[in-house]
Every structure is written in C-alpha cells, then in structure tokens.
Amino acid sequence: MSTExxxxxxYLLTAPGVLFFAALLGAxxxxxxxxxxxxxxxxLGVQSDWTFGNYAEVIGDPYFQKIFxxxxxxxxWVTVICxxxxxxxxxxxxxxNPRWRSIFLLIVLGPLLIxxxxxxxxxxxxxxxxxxxxxxxQALGFGDEPVSLMFTFTGMTIALxxxxxxxxxxxxxxxxxxxxxxxxxxxxxxxxxxxxxxxRITLPQAMPGILSGSIIVFALTASAFATPAIIGGRRxxxxxxxxxxxxxSTLNWPLGAxxxxxxxxxxxxxxxSYNKLVERRFAKVFE
Amino acid sequence: xxxxKFDSLRKEFGDFVAVHDMSLSVERGEFISLLxxxxxxxxxxxxxxxxxxxxxxxxxxxxxxxxxNTPPNKRGLGxxxxxxxxxxxxxxxxxxxxxxxxxxxxxxxxxxxAHNALNQVKLGQFVDRFPKDMSGGQRQRVALARALVIEPPxxxxxxxLSNLDAKLREDMRxxxxxxxxxxxxxxxxxTHDQEEALSMSDRIVVMQQGDVSQVAAPLDLxxxxxxxxxxxxxxxxxxxxxxxxxxxxxxxxxxxxxVNTEAHVVGADVALSIRPEKFTMSSDNAGLxxxxxxxxxxxxxxxxxVESDMGELLVTQPNTGSAGxxxxxxxxxxxxxxxxxxxxxxxx
Amino acid sequence: MRTLGPIxxxxxxxxxxxxxxxxxxxIAVSFTDKGYLSLPxxxxxxRWFKAILDNPDFIEAFGMSxxxxxxxxxxxxxxSVPAALALARHKFPGRELISAFxxxxxxxxxxxxxxxxLQFYSRIGLGGSFYGLAAAHIILVTPYALRLALASAxxxxxxxxxxxxxxxxxxxxxxxxxTVPLILPGIAGGWILSFITSFDELTMSVFVASPSTQxxxxxxxxxxxxTIDPLIASVSTxxxxxxxxxxxxxxxxxxLDKIFIGKG
Numbered sequence: 001m002s003t004e005x006x007x008x009x010x011y012l013l014t015a016p017g018v019l020f021f022a023a024l025l026g027a028x029x030x031x032x033x034x035x036x037x038x039x040x041x042x043x044l045g046v047q048s049d050w051t052f053g054n055y056a057e058v059i060g061d062p063y064f065q066k067i068f069x070x071x072x073x074x075x076x077w078v079t080v081i082c083x084x085x086x087x088x089x090x091x092x093x094x095x096x097n098p099r100w101r102s103i104f105l106l107i108v109l110g111p112l113l114i115x116x117x118x119x120x121x122x123x124x125x126x127x128x129x130x131x132x133x134x135x136x137x138q139a140l141g142f143g144d145e146p147v148s149l150m151f152t153f154t155g156m157t158i159a160l161x162x163x164x165x166x167x168x169x170x171x172x173x174x175x176x177x178x179x180x181x182x183x184x185x186x187x188x189x190x191x192x193x194x195x196x197x198x199x200r201i202t203l204p205q206a207m208p209g210i211l212s213g214s215i216i217v218f219a220l221t222a223s224a225f226a227t228p229a230i231i232g233g234r235r236x237x238x239x240x241x242x243x244x245x246x247x248x249s250t251l252n253w254p255l256g257a258x259x260x261x262x263x264x265x266x267x268x269x270x271x272x273s274y275n276k277l278v279e280r281r282f283a284k285v286f287e
Numbered sequence: 288x289x290x291x292k293f294d295s296l297r298k299e300f301g302d303f304v305a306v307h308d309m310s311l312s313v314e315r316g317e318f319i320s321l322l323x324x325x326x327x328x329x330x331x332x333x334x335x336x337x338x339x340x341x342x343x344x345x346x347x348x349x350x351x352x353x354x355x356n357t358p359p360n361k362r363g364l365g366x367x368x369x370x371x372x373x374x375x376x377x378x379x380x381x382x383x384x385x386x387x388x389x390x391x392x393x394x395x396x397x398x399x400x401a402h403n404a405l406n407q408v409k410l411g412q413f414v415d416r417f418p419k420d421m422s423g424g425q426r427q428r429v430a431l432a433r434a435l436v437i438e439p440p441x442x443x444x445x446x447x448l449s450n451l452d453a454k455l456r457e458d459m460r461x462x463x464x465x466x467x468x469x470x471x472x473x474x475x476x477x478t479h480d481q482e483e484a485l486s487m488s489d490r491i492v493v494m495q496q497g498d499v500s501q502v503a504a505p506l507d508l509x510x511x512x513x514x515x516x517x518x519x520x521x522x523x524x525x526x527x528x529x530x531x532x533x534x535x536x537x538x539x540x541x542x543x544x545x546v547n548t549e550a551h552v553v554g555a556d557v558a559l560s561i562r563p564e565k566f567t568m569s570s571d572n573a574g575l576x577x578x579x580x581x582x583x584x585x586x587x588x589x590x591x592x593v594e595s596d597m598g599e600l601l602v603t604q605p606n607t608g609s610a611g612x613x614x615x616x617x618x619x620x621x622x623x624x625x626x627x628x629x630x631x632x633x634x635x
Numbered sequence: 636m637r638t639l640g641p642i643x644x645x646x647x648x649x650x651x652x653x654x655x656x657x658x659x660x661x662i663a664v665s666f667t668d669k670g671y672l673s674l675p676x677x678x679x680x681x682r683w684f685k686a687i688l689d690n691p692d693f694i695e696a697f698g699m700s701x702x703x704x705x706x707x708x709x710x711x712x713x714x715s716v717p718a719a720l721a722l723a724r725h726k727f728p729g730r731e732l733i734s735a736f737x738x739x740x741x742x743x744x745x746x747x748x749x750x751x752x753l754q755f756y757s758r759i760g761l762g763g764s765f766y767g768l769a770a771a772h773i774i775l776v777t778p779y780a781l782r783l784a785l786a787s788a789x790x791x792x793x794x795x796x797x798x799x800x801x802x803x804x805x806x807x808x809x810x811x812x813x814t815v816p817l818i819l820p821g822i823a824g825g826w827i828l829s830f831i832t833s834f835d836e837l838t839m840s841v842f843v844a845s846p847s848t849q850x851x852x853x854x855x856x857x858x859x860x861x862t863i864d865p866l867i868a869s870v871s872t873x874x875x876x877x878x879x880x881x882x883x884x885x886x887x888x889x890x891l892d893k894i895f896i897g898k899g
Contacts, residue, residue: 013721014733017714017777021736024770028755032747035754085650092647095639104647106882108654109895114878115835117855118871122657124863125664125672162657170895182372185339186430188359189366190386190437200385204376223744225838226852230859240746240838247750247842257754260747268742 036257046254054258064242064259071238074153074228075221078160082217085161086168087210091202093169094176105173112166120227123159124150127231151235159227164220168213175209176202208282215274219267239263290315290473291336291441296345298331305331307497308345316471318464320484323494324520329477330445332494336475337443338362349440360389365434365472369446371426373418379405379429380414386437404436405429407466424455431463435470442467444476448483460486481521485509493517515630518560525600527559537629539597542575546627558630563590563603565626568612574621579612595620658875665869672865683869693870696854700834703765703850707772708829711780712822714773719784719821720814724793734785738778748775749842756843763845771843772833779832780825783893787821824893827885831894 036054039047058064089108093101111119127149149155179202187201225240232238237245239259246256289312298306306328313319321329334340336347338359346355354362374382380401387397405414408428418426427447434442447463448456464487467474478484484491485505493500493508493516501513512518515526529539531551537544537559544559551557568577568591577593577600589611591602602620604611612618639647667673668680687693715737721727722734740748752771753762761767791814799813800806815822837852844853851874858867885891 007727010721010725010727010730013717014737017718017737017781018733020714020770021739021774021777024755025740025774028751029743029747031755031758032751085653088643088646089650092639092643092650095643102886104651106886106891107651109891110879110882111654111658112895113831113835113882114658114875115837115852115855117837117852117859118661118874119657121855121859121863121867121871122659122661124859125660125868126657128672128863159657162653165654166895180370180372180375182368182370183374185337185359186366186368186372186433187374187385188339189337189362189364190433191360191363191389192385193360196389201374205374207376219744223746223838225746225841226856229856240744243746243750244841247753253750253754256750260744260750263744264747267744271742 032257033261035254036261038254040252040254042252054255055262057255058258058262067237067239067242068262070153070236071222071240074156074160074238075218077157078164078221079214079218081157081161082165082168083210083214086165086213087172087206089165090169090172090176090206090209091198093173108169109166111162112170116163116226117230119163120159120230123155123162123227124230127152127155150231151233153232153236156228156231156236156238159231160221160224163224163227164217167216167220168210171213171216172206172209175206179205208278211274211278215271219271222270223263223267289313290317290350291475292346292348293332293336294346294348296332296335296347297343298328298335298340299343304497306335306342309497309499311492311499311502313473313475315473318467318474318476318487318489320476320478320488320491321494322478322481322484322491322521323500324479326496327494328497329479329494333443333445333475333477336441337364337366363437363439364441364443365437365439366443367427367430367434367445367447369449371418371430371450373426373429373433375418378415378417379410379421382418382429383433383436386433390437400436401432404432407435408432423451424459427451427459431466435466435472440473442472442474444474446478447476449478449480456483463487485521491521493520495520512560512628515558515560518628518630522562523601523603524560524562527561527597529557529559531555531557542597544597544627545624546629547624548629551629551631555631560628560630561622561626563601564588564605565622566600566602566604567621568593568602568604568618569621570616570618572619574619577618577620579614579616579618582612582614582616584611593618593620661868661871662875664865665872667865667868669865672863672868683865684873686866687870687873690866692849692854693851696849696851699848700851703769703772704830704833706769707776707833708780708826710769710773711777711829712784712826714777715780715784715825716818716822719781719788719818723785723788723791737781740774741778745775745836745838749839752839753842763848765848768840768843768848768850771839772836775836775839776829776832779828780822783821783825783828784818785821787818791817820889820893823889827889828894 035046037050037052039049039051039053041047058068093104093108096104149158183205184197184201187197192200223240224238225244228236228238229241229244232241234245240263243256243259243263246252246259250256291313293309293311295308295310296306297304297308309328309332311319321332323329331340335342338354338357342355346353348354349362374385377385380398383401383404384397387400392400402411402414405411405428408431410425410428410432413421413425416425418429421429427450430447444463448459451459460483467487476484476487485508488505490502490504491508492502495516501508501517503511508517509522512521518524519526527539529537529544531548531553532538532543533553535545535548537546537548537557539559546559548557567574575595575597577595579591580594580599581592583590584606585603586606588606589604591604591612593600593602600620663674664672665683666675666679666681668675668677668682718733718737722730748771752767756762756764756767795817796809796813799809804812834850835852836850837856840850840853841856844850849857855867855870882891885894
C-alpha cells in the first residue's frame, strides 16, 4: 500500500474530494469574486458591467472605514485579552494534579462544544438593561440608571473573549505539554528562581502555542458574526454583520460580495504572513 | 568527615516506600554509582540529593551543612538529566552560559567560560547550534558542560548514557571518567547498566527495592558479592543450589564440591555462585564432565552453555585463535576453589 | 517545585467563574416562573421547558440539525479517508496543492462561505434545499475530518501492512483488516469533530438555510434577534445539558482532549 508505483492511485484517492470541492467550493467562490465586480442599481438590480466601484466604495467610504477599523480594533483587543488570561490559565491547568486537571479542562474547554448562540445569549442576559449588571450596580448605589453593556464595544469584547479564549488555552496547553519537565528542573538546579524559570524557560517554549492561539483568536474575531450581531446589533456593526445587512436587508449583493472578498483577503493575508513569521522565528529552534 | 552524607534518607509515596532509610558517606572527589534495576529507588535517591524531591525523613549533608531543605536552585549542584533537558530555545552556548548568568557572572566572562566548557567536551565548533540540530552524543556533552561550568561541589548523573548507542556509550564512559578525575568533582551516577557502573566508579552502591544490597569497589563487588542478587545483577554468574554435607563440602545434585563453608553449619541449604569465565574447559579427562549444548562465538571469547550432573552451566573461554568446542562435544570443566562464593539460604 | 501559589489559584477560580457565568445565567433564567426575563427568585418553575413542547419549531429545527450533522459528517469522512491515505503515503506532483485545497475552508470566514453559497444556490436553483445546505456543511467540516485522518495515517507505520501482505493478504484485505483499524481513532475523532462543528454552525447556515431547512442555531438566532425571552433560555439549557452529556460520553470512550486539539 505504501510505495505504489502506479502514478494514478493518489489522484484517484483524492478525486472525490477534489471534484466535490471544485464544483461546490471553487465555483461559488469564483462567482462571488465576479459578483463583486458588478455594479448594483437599486431599481434595476445587478448590472452586467465590470467595475472596481464596489471596492472603491468600501475602501473610500468613511462608514465602511469605520466598520473595518472597529473590527480590527475588536480583534486586537480580544486577542490581547485572550493572551493575558488564556496563557496563565493554560499554565495553571498544566500544573494542577491530574484529577483536578481533567475536570477543569472539561470546564474550560467544554464551552467550545456549546453553540456560540447559547454562550452569547448568556452574556446578553447579563448585559441587558434588566440584567444582573444593573441589579448589582443599583444595589451598590451607583445610581438607578440601568447599566447596560448591550450594544457596546466593551460588551462585544467580553463576550468574544469568552467565546474564543478556550482556543488560546488549548493551543498553549498543547505546547506546554511538549515541554520536557526536566528542562525546568535543570534550570532550577542551575540556580534559577521560579520567576526566572517561568520567564526564561517555560514561556519561550510555550511561544509557538501562544502565537498560533493568537492567530486563531484574531482571525475568528475578525470574521465573527453571531456575537457581534447579538451584542453589538445594528448600532455597532462589524465587517461580518455589515456584509450580512448588505445581502439580506439592503439586497446590494455586489457590495456585500466586495466586503466578503476583502474580509477573505485580509484573513488569508494575516494568517499567511503570521505563519511565515512564526516559521522563520521558530524553525531553527523547535522540531 | 565525609564530604557528602546521606543520613537515613527515606522516601514514601503513599504506602509505597521507595527508599528505606538509606545512609551513605561519599568522600570528596569520589565517583559513586547507584546501581540497580528500575524501581529500586536509585533515581528517587538522586532526586532527593538534587532537591527535586523532599525526603520523608532523613538528611542530606554537604560539606558539613544540612541541605535537606535547601531548594534546588540554592544547592548549586550540577545535574545531567536522562533526557539531557537542554533548553530547546537556546543555542549550545546559551544553554551552558545560563547557570553562570543565574550566578550574576558578567556577560563577557560567562560567554568565555561557557566557550571553554564546550571546548572541554570537544564541542568548540558547535557553540551556535540549537539542540534539535545536534546528535544525541553532542546533546549529552552540552548537558555535561552546562552542569560542570558552574563548578558544582557535586555532579549528579541520571542515566546520562542510556540514550546513546553502544559504541558511543563506551567512548563516553572513558571520556566522562577522565574528565571527572581531572576536575576532581565528586560524582554520583545513577545507572541500571552494571558495566557502566563497574567501569567508571570508585565505589558502587547496589540497590534493590529501596534497600542497599552492597556498597563496594567494583572489583570487590564483582569478586565478592554479598548475596546472590548482587552476584547475578553484576556480571553473569551461575547459581547452584546445594546443601552443606560436611565441613567445606557442598553437595550439588549429589556431586561433592569443595568450598570454604565456615560461615554455614553442616546441613544448611546454600547457593553457590561461580562466574562463567572462572572455568577452564578442556578435553583432558579431568574435572567435571560436561556436554556442550550451545556454542557461541563472541569475538574476544566463546560462550558455551553446557550440561553436567550439577545442572546447566554458562562458560566463557577466551578466544585463543583456534576453533572452540562445537555443539555436542564432550569436555571437562575445572575451577579453583576460591572461584566459588557461598550464600546462605535458598535464594533465587 | 510544581505547586501553585495562592495568586495562581485565585486567578484560576476567577477564570473558571468567567467561563461558567453565562452558561449558569442561561440555566438560571430558564427556571423562572415569570412571563418575562428574570432570575427565579420566587421558586423554580418548569413552565418554560413545557413551553418548548408547544413550540414544535424548535424541536423540528433540532431534528434538522441532528440529521444534517450526521449526514455531512459521514460524507466528509468518506471523502477524507482515501484522500488522507493518498496525501500521507504518496509523494506526487500537486500533492501540496490538493492538500491546501481540501483544507482551505479552514481559512475562509464562514460569512464568506455563506454569501458564496447563497449566490451559487440561487443561481443554480438549489436555494433553500436540504442537499444544498448539506453540501455547504460537507465543505465546511471536511477539513476537520481530513486533518485528524491525516494525522493518524501519517503517524502510522506501514510495517504492519507489509507484514500482512507477506503473509498473503490481498490489497483489499490489508486495507480492511489492517489499515482501517489502525487509523480508526483518527477517523472516529474526525467524524465526531465534524458532527459537532456542523451541529453548532450558525454564520454560514444563516445564509443558506430556508424556513423549511432551519437548523437549531439558525432558529435560535432568528428568535433572539426578534426577542430574548425565557423560552430561548430553556431551549439553550436543554442544549447545554445535552452537550454536557455528550462530552461525558466522549471523554469516557474517546478522550476529549483529542477532539479539542483537532478543533484548535
């Protein structure tokens, strides 16, 4: 089975997947790209001309600039917070005794398997005007005004951190697992303090995990839909909700397609350049 | 006053006693091996000396100071771990310089000293290599340089050669021993490899199930094992069950063997041990008649398995350049009385 | 040297509370006896769980999601296993390209997939059909199935297969008796991960699903955008409990960490 001489075998084996993908992924993606190059008339619908007008509009219009800027800022904040709390949590998990560790891994990572809609709903219940947050602030005497994080940037950030931080934890956890625990013992025996071991031995070896966790969190935030749609609503649009509105409310599909194509390009550009960076930086160090 | 002392060191893990009240005195500059099968407590003992495990009871005393509760980063011991435990994100030079940096040695000086240490282990041209680009033997040397560069009072080696292939292992034995003697550093080696222990140590501590079976210099241990466990674990041996039938006579399968029995009363069950190379095998009609069951050429020697009225025996004979005995040949075995060791009781 | 200080443990407690807070909130609200959103301060009530039974929409959507996830995970595995064997075992021109192509949906935001399928299906007249939705889900989950199958096919030594061949087994027998059992853990993990991913998917499905093919997440999302009421909380609670049970079963029989690592 292993060293087939028949040159056709691998192509035959991959054919079902490749054909299926070509027809049902390639074609729709190309059609979306083409659609983004047509103009749209509110009375006549999609025109048959070829133009970069949609891209010019998205890039030039301050309304869309603001949405892209907000999305980028959101992704950055969420990533930074996920690093700040996800990395220490992964470290704590790796140091718990095995019995507790498996329980808390389940608690911390389990939400990954629960629908994003459910998890965002939980935050909506917290943030809403009649939610817990208001009750607490009123009870503490911060005024009777209902406090609401609904439709705020802070609210979106908190909910997205909650949705995505398990990805950071699992990624860092996986790279912490690969560390030879004796390398930490070796550093202690050479006179390093606990802090030094953490900073100079453990953290650098966890770096690949932190970086790949960051890229996952960043990319998923930048293209997140459900959480911004529920918490941010119409008032705080991000790229994904803006494209959704162009498609399903305004019905300006070509403009929506242009937004989607830009989102895709940005996403791929960020992932690819980040991976290149990580490879260059770590190829010589880690197997 | 000995340099390093274990005073009734004991380690329990729940109900399991890994090390039973172990006491040992190590002289300055001495090379001691802790030898035993896996699970005998040798690594646990080493980790208690290193400070990576705290003993349930007992003390570790170094140069007159009780260091039992000193954390590992304040003990200043040099340790070479079984996995080498190199820092994968640092070059060989940075690995070696790390301990010096922790001691506040200035950059120029620590790089120079790290360089010298790597030269000492013949890695002078590999200073900038990362661990993943080095062979097992090179990593091992980096680990050794890293442990030695801090000029530790004691060097601890945890099965340092077990991940190397056979040829390299033999070379490293010689090199490690020479380096240790040149530096005069007190060394404790943990190993399950009896050849390694015999070839490198000043003294060997044989351990079995958390207990010390025997402490002796290599030659003494080999020639005068205290019990059949030691004699079987260190080197190859033949163990024969018998009974003392008269003063200085032990009967093995009705064959009377002369041996010094002064430690045993007449009628006692004893075990006799004789090493394979202590036999002389010849076709001359003298000694114990045997039949060759298997004949294996080992290069420097022949290894035979022979059948006799005393039971099956392993025999090694030096290769003198002529053909040895073949399967099915008849021959005779002779030995000197002093080659036999007698142990009390029926021991496996 | 591996113990955690009090600061680490306090941090850990806060983190765990943060993770559990919204889920506990949902569960708490679902037990309210009021007709509006509130915490069950005057005693627990099951009225909002009974209300699910009066809203067959949610139950139908649940059935749709289960059926869709079963279907797309199974097809994804059928596509992935031969592809994984080819990619893991053979060096051939175009290998990197094919592997990148089959894994590419991982890099495409679900929103982009959603709009692409929306336009494509409306053009070819598959809009709103189950098979259109299923095809989109198969594209979405195939990379997960492929990744896990690839990992176990790559890690597997071919010695056992060679041994079986020298013992006289035919190619097909080798595949059935040796290869498949050896990569089965990867196949099973890929199937489970695909099932979960498909079941939970919202963003793409929002574009592709029609009222007759509404999945549970889409139904719930549409409901939330209209109104947030205790009913949606009780539906969510049922989902949380089912997911939790699934997790316990998976953890016991498969090992959850493997699934999570595949997801990351």
